Amino acid sequence: MNNFLIESNCPVINNKSPGNCLYAYIMETIDLGIVILGVKEKEIVFKNKFASDLFQDNDDNLGYRALLTLLLSEDGKVPPNEIIGKAYTLWYKNRLLGYTPYMISNRFIWVIIRDITERSRLESIAEAVNSMENISYIFSGIRHELGNPINSIKMTLSVLKKNLNNYSTNAVEKFVDRAMTEISRVEFLLQALKSFSIFENPNIQNIILEEFLISFISLVSSDLSQSGIKISKLIVPPVEKISADQRLLHQVMLNLITNASDALKNCENPNIFIRAEKKDGFVAVTVEDNGCGMSEEEQTNLFKPFYTTKTQGTGLGLMITLKMVTLMKGHMEIKSLKDVGTKATVFIPEGKKNE
Numbered sequence: 001m002n003n004f005l006i007e008s009n010c011p012v013i014n015n016k017s018p019g020n021c022l023y024a025y026i027m028e029t030i031d032l033g034i035v036i037l038g039v040k041e042k043e044i045v046f047k048n049k050f051a052s053d054l055f056q057d058n059d060d061n062l063g064y065r066a067l068l069t070l071l072l073s074e075d076g077k078v079p080p081n082e083i084i085g086k087a088y089t090l091w092y093k094n095r096l097l098g099y100t101p102y103m104i105s106n107r108f109i110w111v112i113i114r115d116i117t118e119r120s121r122l123e124s125i126a127e128a129v130n131s132m133e134n135i136s137y138i139f140s141g142i143r144h145e146l147g148n149p150i151n152s153i154k155m156t157l158s159v160l161k162k163n164l165n166n167y168s169t170n171a172v173e174k175f176v177d178r179a180m181t182e183i184s185r186v187e188f189l190l191q192a193l194k195s196f197s198i199f200e201n202p203n204i205q206n207i208i209l210e211e212f213l214i215s216f217i218s219l220v221s222s223d224l225s226q227s228g229i230k231i232s233k234l235i236v237p238p239v240e241k242i243s244a245d246q247r248l249l250h251q252v253m254l255n256l257i258t259n260a261s262d263a264l265k266n267c268e269n270p271n272i273f274i275r276a277e278k279k280d281g282f283v284a285v286t287v288e289d290n291g292c293g294m295s296e297e298e299q300t301n302l303f304k305p306f307y308t309t310k311t312q313g314t315g316l317g318l319m320i321t322l323k324m325v326t327l328m329k330g331h332m333e334i335k336s337l338k339d340v341g342t343k344a345t346v347f348i349p350e351g352k353k354n355e
């Protein structure tokens with residue numbers, strides 16, 4: 001294979017005038033896979049570093065026929081013209097690859113390959129979240145998320161089973177580690193999903209906000225006081241009843257309080273203040289903290305799934321909170337100032353007068 005090696009006297013690397021190795025340098029550093037297959041000689045003419053890393057590890061090294069079969073034609077024959085220039089996707093070793101093959105004369109096929117795993121994962125979940133009215137979107141995203149690691153565990157274990165007698169202890173350990181990594185992914189997802197079951201059939205009723213907040217605060221106050229956090233509340237008259245689902249509201253408040261309490265770690269005089277007042281036909285319930293706050297840029301990511309700055313966070317808390325508030329026909333907003341604090345407000349419909 002004709003690999004474009006980067007020479008140590010490369011003028012680009014040495015900051016002199018660009019020469020031929022400029023192209024080689026780009027080829028080797030770009031985060032796009034490029035593979036050129038020689039159709040006549042049945043050989044891989046070129047494979048850049050990104051493609052080599054994708055299609056090769058210690059266990060296997062894909063040759064011409066294997067690559068052709070994987071990317072272009074199931075029978076390993078040169079593909080017909082109609083597949084050239086079109087975009088395809090492929091799951092390979094846990095990565096979702098997007099790729100397009102091109103033909104150069106009838107001697108070479110070159111394939112350009114992108115790793116779109118992350119993009120597709122976020123897009124599919126973001127799409128689910130945007131379609132608030134259709135919860136099944138969320139579940140299809142989750143099926144997809146769970147399906148991948150489980151498939152990969154299955155494959156890893158079946159290879160291991162077949163080779164149990166001829167693999168060295170080191171090789172076995174490698175396979176077991178691979179399966180364990182995938183199991184951690186599943187665990188992470190299950191943890192993220194624990195709040196989803198309460199989405200079924202919200203039970204919207206009149207709730208007396210003062211009573212709800214008194215009992216809610218009594219539940220969270222001992223945890224908060226252990227972290228030295230003071231919590232207080234103010235209900236501005238004439239706020240009285242709201243129209244909400246008790247369990248959803250509890251979860252919403254819990255998510256907001258947990259975020260506030262996380263933001264208050266290592267802060268002086270940590271305080272959480274809950275304030276409820278009427279606003280535009282809603283009752284606005286604000287959870288305010290004097291914690292670390294967020295920059296404007298950080299705030300743009302808040303409702304994106306899996307966005308987290310915490311080592312133990314799932315990054316689904318606010319997304320789920322927003323979903324629950326929407327199910328109660330409300331909305332929410334978050335305002336924050338870096339190093340000053342954060343105000344998270346949920347707008348819940350007022351209670352019905354005659355109930």
Ligand SMILES: Nc1ncnc2c1ncn2[C@@H]1O[C@H](COP(=O)(O)OP(=O)(O)OP(=O)(O)O)[C@@H](O)[C@H]1O
Nearest residue numbers: 259260263293308309310313314315316317318342
């Ligand atoms: N009150 C707050 N003060 C400062 N930053 C906050 C606050 N609330 C949320 N954030 C930021 O928004 C991010 C996303 O919050 P979110 O609740 O969605 O996920 P998380 O708290 O990281 O994880 P979890 O899914 O366990 O709730 C947090 O990681 C944090 O960076």
Ligand SMILES: [Mg+2]
Nearest residue numbers: 255259317318
């Ligand atoms: Mg959270």
